[in-house]
Amino acid sequence: MKYRNLIAAAGALTLSATLVAQAPAGAPPANPLRAGFQRIQQPPPMVDFADNTGFTSLFDGTLKGWSYDPNLWDIKDGSIHIVATCEKPTGTVYAVSTAGEFGDFVLKYEMKGTGNINGGMQFRSYITGDPNSTGTKFPPVVRPTPPPRPAGSNAPARPPRPAACANPGTPPTREFESKWDLAGPQADFDEGNKYSGMFYEQSGRAVIATPGFSMYGDASGSYAMAKIVDKAQHDEWFHKDDWNQFIVVAIGHSTSIYMNGHLITQFVDTDPTYFRPSGKIGVESESTGDLWVRNISIKKL
Known part of the structure; x- marks a missing residue:
């Protein structure tokens, strides 16, 4: 970096000398700083999502x-895929990169879904059962306990929720899934686009x-x-029923989440109870529906 700065400084001095030498007779010397700013005030090139220079792929088309x-979990249409239905629910589950x-990294991937699916990409996370x-x-997450019903209350009990389907199934137990259960930050995604691109924290805040x-x-x-x-x-930027490109940039205490070329969330986190400087992907x-993920790659910073 220091050599780059020296080269830039030398270039600025050369430009300054050239501008002064070419100034018309009697005219005030050109301001080299102003000229320099004018020279570099061009829109920077946009990131090409398909450019994987310096990136390591985390997905080769198989699991x-x-x-x-x-x-x-399986492979469908060249993507990591999972489907959940009312009859065969999954609960909250994970596929963990080994x-x-x-x-510190730049993480890229594409994600799409159907139905009511909610999911996302975990990063800097840990396996709770390890x-x-x-x-x-x-x-531990402490959930509030609802107040007890007063003794002798004649208030009718809350009716049970109607079943979403005729034969609702039971998801796998948390104990069985614990070897894959992750806690930590997530770049959220949902087919209804209520949360897509949000910084969410599993088992935390x-x-x-x-x-x-x-x-x-x-x-x-x-x-x-x-x-x-x-x-x-946000809804206009989201590609409903189609692929959405996500980029997560994590550097130190700062995380930025981009969706389809737009910054969605930025979070500077110094909370000692929850901030994690590294972890798993x-x-x-x-919920229910299909989730597909592909083109997962990462660049260490």
């Missing part, structure tokens, strides 16, 4: 290099903010610093 429940742990997993472990915000988090909580995009524009799926 080699992934750890997963073979009863749930490529190791990643700290006692040897490294890094920060999240405290959950929804820190809906998509479209620049955020900051510390030990006292998480805060929205600025709004990046509103819901209408994995695909998460829940």
Whole structure:
């Protein structure tokens, strides 16, 4: 970097000397700084999603290099695929890359879904059932207990929810899936585009903010610093029933999530209870519908 700066400085001095030498007689000397800024004020080239220079592929068209429940995950249309129905639900499940742990990186992938599918890409995560997993472990999630019904209350009991199908199935147990269960940050995705591109945290702080915000988090909580995009524009950028291109850039305490060439979420996280500087990559799926993922590649920074 220092040599690049020296070369740039030498170039600026050369440009300055040239401008002064070419100035008309009697005219004030050109401002070399202004000329330099004018020279570089061009729109930077957009990232080509298909350019994998410097990237390592995490998906070769098979499930080699992934750890997963073979009863749930498969390959379909050249993609990592899972389907869940009311009759054969999956619950919240994961396919975990065995490529190791990643700290600072650029992660690229494409994702699409059907039905009510909700999922996403985990990063800097750990396997909850692995006692040897490294890094920060999240405290147990404490869910509020509903207040008891008053003694002698004549209030009718809440009616059970109607079944979504005639023969609702039972998802696999959490104990069985624990060898793949991930906790940590996620770039969210859902076919209804309520959450796509959001920073979500499995087994941690959950929804820190809906998509479209620049955020900051510390030990006292998480805060929205600025709004990046509103819901209408977010929906316009989303490719419903088609492939969506995601890029996750994680550098130190800062994470940026892009969808189809647009910044959706930015989060600077210094919360010591939850921030994780590195961890595993994995695909998460829940709810009902199909989820496809392909073209997964990563560049270490």
